[in-house]
Amino acid sequence: MPGTPALALLTRSGVSHTVHPYEHDPRSVAFGDEAAAALGIDPGRLFKTLVATVDGALTVAVVPVAGSLDLKALAAAVGGKRAAMADPAAAERATGYVRGGISPLGGRKRLPTVIDSSAATFPTVFVSAGRRGLQVELPPAELIRLAAATVAAIATD
Numbered sequence: 001m002p003g004t005p006a007l008a009l010l011t012r013s014g015v016s017h018t019v020h021p022y023e024h025d026p027r028s029v030a031f032g033d034e035a036a037a038a039l040g041i042d043p044g045r046l047f048k049t050l051v052a053t054v055d056g057a058l059t060v061a062v063v064p065v066a067g068s069l070d071l072k073a074l075a076a077a078v079g080g081k082r083a084a085m086a087d088p089a090a091a092e093r094a095t096g097y098v099r100g101g102i103s104p105l106g107g108r109k110r111l112p113t114v115i116d117s118s119a120a121t122f123p124t125v126f127v128s129a130g131r132r133g134l135q136v137e138l139p140p141a142e143l144i145r146l147a148a149a150t151v152a153a154i155a156t157d
Contacts, residue, residue, distance in 0.1 A: 004130025005106030017138040024133030031100035032065030046126040049102045051091035054080035060113040067155035077114045077152035101131040113149040
């Protein structure tokens with residue numbers, strides 16, 4: 001299995017994690033839903049990584065696949081006024097990952113990161129391991145620590 005910067009970071013840090021590969025359908029555009037279905041896990045426990053801008057600065061939001069990002073809540077969580085989804089090309093350049101495979105870990109640039117507070121309700125959560133068809137499962141406290149993340153209620157049902 002080819003490595004990714006996210007997996008390299010987890011290995012270097014000695015964090016206990018489990019890698020979950022699955023067959024990605026190149027026609028799929030609902031990457032999180034596809035991953036949850038392929039792995040047979042609750043979409044509330046699988047978190048998608050979204051890149052937004054808050055007052056013009058790129059910011060990473062990690063929310064459950066089963067929910068949506070509340071842009072106002074994201075802006076408030078980082079002390080900003082206005083948030084919008086980032087241009088996909090800008091997100092890919094800043095993270096070094098492709099859309100549908102953006103991981104909150106091991107990005108090219110260290111971006112402010114906010115993880116939805118629902119992550120703390122699970123013993124482990126799933127996030128992208130850095131490419132389509134590859135998820136990693138780890139304790140939410142380790143995800144928060146390694147991403148140097150803020151935790152806030154930033155998701156809506």
